[in-house]
Amino acid sequence: QKEVEQDPGPLSVPEGAIVSLNCTYSNSAFQYFMWYRQYSRKGPELLMYTYSSGNKEDGRFTAQVDKSSKYISLFIRDSQPSDSATYLCAMKHSGNTPLVFGKGTRLSVIA
Amino acid sequence: DAGVIQSPRHEVTEMGQEVTLRCKPISGHDYLFWYRQTMMRGLELLIYFNNNVPIDDSGMPEDRFSAKMPNASFSTLKIQPSEPRDSAVYFCASRLPSGGGNEQFFGPGTRLTVL
Numbered sequence A: 001q002k003e004v005e006q007d008p009g010p011l012s013v014p015e016g017a018i019v020s021l022n023c024t025y026s027n028s029a030f031q032y033f034m035w036y037r038q039y040s041r042k043g044p045e046l047l048m049y050t051y052s053s054g055n056k057e058d059g060r061f062t063a064q065v066d067k068s069s070k071y072i073s074l075f076i077r078d079s080q081p082s083d084s085a086t087y088l089c090a091m092k093h094s095g096n097t098p099l100v101f102g103k104g105t106r107l108s109v110i111a
Numbered sequence B: 001d002a003g004v005i006q007s008p009r010h011e012v013t014e015m016g017q018e019v020t021l022r023c024k025p026i027s028g029h030d031y032l033f034w035y036r037q038t039m040m041r042g043l044e045l046l047i048y049f050n051n052n053v054p055i056d057d058s059g060m061p062e063d064r065f066s067a068k069m070p071n072a073s074f075s076t077l078k079i080q081p082s083e084p085r086d087s088a089v090y091f092c093a094s095r096l097p098s099g100g101g102n103e104q105f106f107g108p109g110t111r112l113t114v115l
Helices: none
Strands: A004-006 A011-014 A019-025 A032-038 A045-051 A054-058 A061-066 A071-076 A085-092 A105-110 B005-007 B010-013 B019-024 B031-038 B042-050 B053-056 B065-071 B074-079 B088-095 B110-114
Touching: A004 A085, A011 A019, A019 A085, A019 A105, A032 A061, A045 A054, A045 A061, A045 A071, A071 A085, B005 B088, B010 B019, B019 B088, B019 B110, B031 B074, B042 B065, B042 B074, B053 B065, B074 B088
Parallel strands: A011 A105, B010 B110
Antiparallel strands: A004 A019, A019 A071, A032 A045, A032 A085, A054 A061, A061 A071, A085 A105, B005 B019, B019 B074, B031 B042, B031 B088, B042 B053, B065 B074, B088 B110
16 A cells, blocks of 8 residues: 555546545554645646645645544636646655645646 | 746657756755646656755666756756656655745746657
């Protein structure tokens, strides 16, 4: 079992839909949780960052972490065609350790 | 700042040839990471450096791969000899010192094709 599991999709939704992206993980030592967005032929860029459990909201994006279930989610409200990208979850144990990435979910928002 | 700079952006080579990928991290960042991305395996960490010193190279697939960081502003990833299964996008990323932030900043990647 990989440390981080993420459904690769692809996921296709109409404009304005609510999108839910998820990752599960096996290592209970993970404390830092991130979502990166990667547009086609570009490098990943940090979208959301959460420490430990709880929710974090930034505009149309909400990140949730449930450490008891080893499950993290990213919600996108009022999705736009510009949200079409690959979304990668990432996590790590502590400040000095490298990130472990999921394989990414490819999202298409259709106008 | 120009961000993380990688060169070349695209590389097409024949099996058996030596390939050298280059990276310039963001000034002031003391962590540097090399990743490989494929559809099958996703984004895999190959090696990372802290203050120019390799910390963990357990992700390097085999002895054909080597990486160096001779100074704080330059790193190379070399594949010798290259094989078709090395075809992938190779990313370099850098990060501030611990306590200065958790975000890894990625370069645009080098798309490598080995024929």
